[in-house]
Amino acid sequence: MPTLPDAEALDRADPFAEFRDRFALPEGVIYLDGNSLGALPRSVAARLEAVARHEWGERLIRSWNEADWWNAPRRIGDRIARLLGVSDGEVIATDSTSVNLFKLIMAAAGTRDGAIIAEADNFPTDTYVAEEAARLLGRPFRLVAGSGMVDALVADVAAAVITQVNYRTAARADIAALEERARRHGTRIVWDLSHSIGAVPLDLARDGASLAVGCSYKYLNGGPGAPAWLYVASALQAKLRSPIAGWWGHADAFAFDGQYRPAPDIARFLGGTQPMLSLLALEESLTLFERVDMDRLWAKSVRLFDLFAARIEALCPELTILTPRDPALRGSHIALHHPDAQRIITALIERGVIGDYRAPDIARFGLTPLTLSHADILYATGIIGDVMASGAWRDVAIEGGRVT
C-alpha cells in the first residue's frame, strides 16, 4: 500500500503543484467535491469585486460597451472551445445546462423525423428534458441503458442525449465510436460533458461530435451555478434553430427589428440578457486553464486515482470501487459503493474530508488535479480508513435527507 513518502515523492514531481496556491482553500479540509462545486480561484474573488465596484458601480450602463459585457458569452465560449478541441465561434457560455440541453435537443430533432432517446442511468435532468422535448414535438421517447446506447442509435432515432462521464460511476463513453455509429444512421447526438470538461482531454472535432452542452461549476471552478455552455459545430449552425428566439440571438439585436432573423452563427443559440456577475466570474476562472496541457492534467488525475484506489482497497474492504480502473474508461472522480454511503459521507465531512453522496448507496470523491496534492489523497484515504475501521459512521444522524 502506498504511504506518505510515496505521496510526497509524487508531489515533488507534480507539474501542477503551483496551482494549489491559486485557490482559496479552507484550512482543515480536504476537498474531494470539486466534481460537484469547484473551489474558489483567488483571482475570481478579486475580479468579482472589480466587476461590481468598477464596471457596474462606477461605469454603469457604459460597461456594456467599454467592458464588452455584450460579447462575454462568445468570448468565454472561445476559452471553453479550446478545452473541447473545437474552434473559436463554435461555443457560447449561457443559460443553464438544462436550458441548453432543451435548445439543442429541439434544434437537432427539428431537422428530421424520428424518436428521441436518452440514457436511463444518466443524470435526471438529461432524461427529463429529453422526454419533455419529445412530448412537445410529438415524437416517440425511449430510455436506453448506457451500455446499450451503441445498438440503440438506429435509423429511426432523430436525436440522442448521451453523457460522456456518468455522474455516479464516472464510467466514460467512447465519443468517436458512438458518433461513427450515429453518422451511419443519420442520428444526432447531444453530448452532456458536465463531468468531462476541465478533467478529461477532449477532441470533439477529431471525434466527430457536433453538439454538446455542459456546466461550468465543476472542474472549471466557475462558481455556484455558473452559467453553462453549448457547442454547435460551425457547419451545423445555420441549419439548426433555437426554440427560444430571444433578442440576443438576433442577427442584428440592436436594430430592434420587428422580424426575428436568427444570427448566422453560434449567437443564434443565445436568448436573453445574461447574468454578468456569474458570467465574468467564470471568465476569470478559465484563465487558470490558459497554460494547462489537458493530457498532462489527466495524467495527474490518473496518479491521484491510482493512489486513492490502492489505499481504499488496502484499508476498506467494505467499500467497493464502482468506477472502471482503466483510465480510458472513466472520468476524474471515484465512486464507492456501500449500503450506508450517506452516513459514511456525513461522518467524513465532520472530519474534514468533503466528498458527496448519491442516492441510494454511492459515495463520490472528486479527484481535481489543480487543487489536490498526492498527500491530500494519502491523508483523506487514511481518514476514510479510520472511519470505516472504527465504525464511527454508524452513529451518524442523517438530517432531512438532502445532501447536495
Next chain:
Amino acid sequence: MPTLPDAEALDRADPFAEFRDRFALPEGVIYLDGNSLGALPRSVAARLEAVARHEWGERLIRSWNEADWWNAPRRIGDRIARLLGVSDGEVIATDSTSVNLFKLIMAAAGTRDGAIIAEADNFPTDTYVAEEAARLLGRPFRLVAGSGMVDALVADVAAAVITQVNYRTAARADIAALEERARRHGTRIVWDLSHSIGAVPLDLARDGASLAVGCSYKYLNGGPGAPAWLYVASALQAKLRSPIAGWWGHADAFAFDGQYRPAPDIARFLGGTQPMLSLLALEESLTLFERVDMDRLWAKSVRLFDLFAARIEALCPELTILTPRDPALRGSHIALHHPDAQRIITALIERGVIGDYRAPDIARFGLTPLTLSHADILYATGIIGDVMASGAWRDVAIEGGRVT
C-alpha cells in the same frame, strides 16, 4: 419654469432622500439610465464579497444547505411577490426574461387551442419568443398594435404577450381592463413587467393577472443581467406545464427519480442550477424595497417627471415628449423624440448626463426615485437645455452604432 429653489424645496420634503446614500453612484454623473441598468446598492458589493469568499470559498459545497442556496429562487421570488401584489409561493427568480417568457407562453398555450398574439411595438424579445413558440406549437401568430390589444383578445386566442410599460414611450397598459376582456374570452395573458417592477405600483391579484415575467436589473437594481423572475398564480400552477423539464422543477429533485414528476407548486417552472453569484446579489438589492411603500415611491416618480417635463418644455422646443402626461398612463421613464436622438444622447453622456437611445429617434431618461433627487433633475435638464441651445450635439461622431 421650476428652478433650483423649487427643486431644493422638493428634496427637503422627499421621504426617499436617505436612499441615495445607499447606492454607490459615481462622482460627476447624473444617472438617468436606471431603467436600463439600475445603480449598484452599496450593500450588494459587500454581500457579493461575502458570498464569494465565505459561502463559496470557505464553506464550498456545504453552502447549498447551510446558506440555503437551493431555495434562493423561491426566497427571492417571495420578495418580488410583495412588489407584484401577489402571495408567497407564486413567484420564482430564475433564468432570463426571454427563457421565462418562452416557458409561460408554451405553458399557457399548451392548455387550449388557438392563436398566439403579441404587440407589434413591444420589446423585440417578446415578439420573437412568442412567434417561435407559435411555430413550435403549430399555431397562428399575429402581431397587434398595442392600442388594438383589447379588441384583439378574442375567443380564438390561446395566449397574448403584453408589456405593461412600453420600453420606448413608457405608455402603460391597463392590466385590469385587459384581464377582464381576456377572461371573458378564455384567453391567457402573459405580462412582461420588466419596465414596471420596482417603479409602478402593482396589484396583480386585484387586477386578475395570473401570469407574468420581468427582469431584475432595471428598477430592482439587481445587477447587469440579473436573473429574471416569473409569476404563476397559485390556482394555475398545477394546471400548467413548463416545456423545460429540468431537475430543479422535479417534485423531489434529490430522489434522482427516473420519471419526471413536476413539483406541485411554482418550483415546476425551475429548470437547471441557477447562477448563485448573480442571484444572491439580486437578493441583497431587494432588501432596499423592504420598507418602501410603492404608492409613495410612485408619487416621487410623478414629481420627478413633472419637473423634468416642465423644464424640457421650457428649455428645448425641438424635443417632443412622447410619454403620456397622465401618471396613470405611463411608467417611470420619459421618452423624447428627436431625429438626431443618438447624437444628442452621446453629447449628454460626454457631459455626465447618462440617458440612452432607442433607434431610430428616441432619447430615453429613467426617473428612478430611489437614486435621484429633484436637484439632479434640475441640473440634468439644464445640461440638456445647454446642449440643445448651443447645438453642441451636431458635432458628435457616432461610433459603430451600438448604444446599449
